[in-house]
Amino acid sequence: MTLVPRRLLRLLLDASRDLLPIMLVIAFFQVVVLQQPFPSLGGVAAGSLLVILGLALFVQGLEMGLFPLGEAMADAFARKGNLTALLTFAFCLGFGTTVAEPALIAVAGKAAAAASEAGAIADSGEARGTYTLYLRLTVACSVGTALVLGVFRILKGWPIQYLIVGGYLLVVALTFFAPPGIVGIAYDAGGVTTSTITVPLVTALGVGLAGSIRGRNVMVDGFGLIALASLTPMIFVLILGMVA
Amino acid sequence: MEAGLGLLHHTLTTTLATVIDVAPIVVILFGFQFVVLRKRPPNLKKILIGFVYVLAGLSLFLVGLEEALFPLGETMAAQLTAPAFIYGPGGGGGGEHFSHWYDYFWVYVFAAAIGFATTVAEPSLIAVALKAENISGGAVNAFGLRMAVAVGVAAGVALGAFRIVTGTPLPFYITAGYVVVILQTMRASKTIIPLAYDSGGVTTSTVTVPVVTALGLGLASTIPGRSPLIDGFGLIAFASLFPIMAVLGYASLMFWWRRRRDVGGKSTNADGGEDRT
Numbered sequence: 071m072t073l074v075p076r077r078l079l080r081l082l083l084d085a086s087r088d089l090l091p092i093m094l095v096i097a098f099f100q101v102v103v104l105q106q107p108f109p110s111l112g113g114v115a116a117g118s119l120l121v122i123l124g125l126a127l128f129v130q131g132l133e134m135g136l137f138p139l140g141e142a143m144a145d146a147f148a149r150k151g152n153l154t155a156l157l158t159f160a161f162c163l164g165f166g167t168t169v170a171e172p173a174l175i176a177v178a179g180k181a182a183a184a185a186s187e188a189g190a191i192a193d194s195g196e197a198r199g200t201y202t203l204y205l206r207l208t209v210a211c212s213v214g215t216a217l218v219l220g221v222f223r224i225l226k227g228w229p230i231q232y233l234i235v236g237g238y239l240l241v242v243a244l245t246f247f248a249p250p251g252i253v254g255i256a257y258d259a260g261g262v263t264t265s266t267i268t269v270p271l272v273t274a275l276g277v278g279l280a281g282s283i284r285g286r287n288v289m290v291d292g293f294g295l296i297a298l299a300s301l302t303p304m305i306f307v308l309i310l311g312m313v314a
Numbered sequence: 315m316e317a318g319l320g321l322l323h324h325t326l327t328t329t330l331a332t333v334i335d336v337a338p339i340v341v342i343l344f345g346f347q348f349v350v351l352r353k354r355p356p357n358l359k360k361i362l363i364g365f366v367y368v369l370a371g372l373s374l375f376l377v378g379l380e381e382a383l384f385p386l387g388e389t390m391a392a393q394l395t396a397p398a399f400i401y402g403p404g405g406g407g408g409g410e411h412f413s414h415w416y417d418y419f420w421v422y423v424f425a426a427a428i429g430f431a432t433t434v435a436e437p438s439l440i441a442v443a444l445k446a447e448n449i450s451g452g453a454v455n456a457f458g459l460r461m462a463v464a465v466g467v468a469a470g471v472a473l474g475a476f477r478i479v480t481g482t483p484l485p486f487y488i489t490a491g492y493v494v495v496i497l498q499t500m501r502a503s504k505t506i507i508p509l510a511y512d513s514g515g516v517t518t519s520t521v522t523v524p525v526v527t528a529l530g531l532g533l534a535s536t537i538p539g540r541s542p543l544i545d546g547f548g549l550i551a552f553a554s555l556f557p558i559m560a561v562l563g564y565a566s567l568m569f570w571w572r573r574r575r576d577v578g579g580k581s582t583n584a585d586g587g588e589d590r591t
Binding site: 088089091092094095096098099100103104106113114115116117118119120121122123124125126127128129130131132133134135136137138139142143146147150152155159162163166167169170171172173176177180181184187229230231234235238241242245250251253254255257258260261262263264265266267268269270271273274277287288289290291292293294295296297299300 | 321325331334335338341342343346351353355356357361362363364366368369371372373374375376378383386387390393394399420427430432435438440441442445446449450485489492495496504505506507508509511512515516517521523524527531541542544546549551553554
């Protein structure tokens with residue numbers, strides 16, 4: 071069928087190669103630096119097998135499912151020519167994929183715990199819950215906004231560097247006014263928003279749009295959505311820190 | 315037997331969690347597909363199978379990591395930052411210790427090594443690198459791009475650990491990093507800039523975030539005078555900024571190397587593509 075044995079073998083080999091560095095690092099530090107016995111070799115081997123199998127399936131699924139779907143949708147939106155629908159889709163995609171993102175929930179939870187320990191918010195479950203929720207909604211809105219801006223940029227063909235450099239300047243300026251406690255969280259929020267399923271979809275969307283619009287170059291105009299989605303959360307969370 | 319059951323249980327709960335995570339994406343995609351676009355995508359069946367592969371793959375990947383590697387990685391981050399390890403046995407008593415930044419040698423080495431290793435296994439980076447190689451017709455080498463990004467993350471996380479140890483303000487580093495990126499952007503080829511910026515965002519997802527966050531919070535709670543709130547965060551920001559520099563640098567290096575080779579007249583290979591796995 072679609073997964074012929076030779077291709078499967080190739081995918082599994084690639085996945086093993088990708089996992090090898092982690093294994094080496096952990097083994098080296100465990101045995102040489104910390105001088106502790108390597109715990110339950112069987113468990114580590116079973117886990118690694120799952121990781122390798124999982125990576126191989128993921129890469130195969132990307133090329134069968136996520137990439138073609140993202141590009142087909144970009145193409146369909148470009149043909150339809152309805153700007154409002156496209157921008158609404160971009161916002162929903164950014165917001166919807168981020169608000170439930172596990173990495174973001176984890177970091178927001180740790181941020182709430184750290185903030186209540188430091189006395190920035192009340193030390194109660196309710197206060198921490200509210201803090202976590204606000205943080206997640208803020209970051210989700212910022213990613214939605216980023217995709218709207220990024221799609222608009224692809225349509226217009228603006229160079230990405232002006233937007234990014236402008237964003238950097240804004241981040242630096244806002245840092246001066248934001249309370250110090252929020253700065254680290256804000257800077258990290260940019261990194262955790264783009265999840266493993268969002269990235270391939272958003273990349274395919276950008277590349278597909280740039281490919282469907284006359285006069286756009288896929289390399290120059292197609293990439294850049296992820297960059298914007300990593301930048302706006304910093305700006306939005308810094309602002310949240312100033313108003314909250 | 316019990317371990318096997320536990321693994322099965324873990325696999326099922328993780329699969330369920332992944333499906334719940336992906337549910338909003340699926341609703342949005344198919345909602346727009348059928349309500350707004352009103353057109354069946356071509357090869358719908360193949361796309362659905364692909365989705366199932368992605369979900370199953372990601373679940374297995376996460377279970378494997380959580381079973382085998384994360385506990386080790388997080389424990390090691392805690393052990394390496396523990397006072398007993400840093401000040402030697404018998405140390406870590408009173409608050410008298412005058413520790414130098416170089417006492418944390420193994421922390422920096424660990425930070426760099428784990429940053430590199432987790433980035434190599436990061437699925438979203440694999441996705442972007444594959445796409446870039448495809449659409450550039452091989453001018454961008456997927457493996458080379460991933461290595462450049464991994465080196466960037468390694469440098470970033472190590473420097474981030476150094477910052478937590480010394481307690482110097484995060485904004486200084488990030489602002490200086492921005493200045494370097496802006497300078498590099500002014501000299502870089504137009505086709506690599508968007509890809510380089512994107513590589514900053516994709517480095518930190520499933521694999522890198524948990525281990526690196528544990529390292530940062532562990533360091534900040536061990537070192538006297540550091541607050542987890544102010545100093546514990548920020549490692550991810552380093553890991554997102556440095557790959558941009560690394561990819562821009564890698565691109566200039568490749569450009570310089572190809573031009574030098576072509577001027578040397580040894581190779582007239584027009585596309586300049588080098589064969590690597």
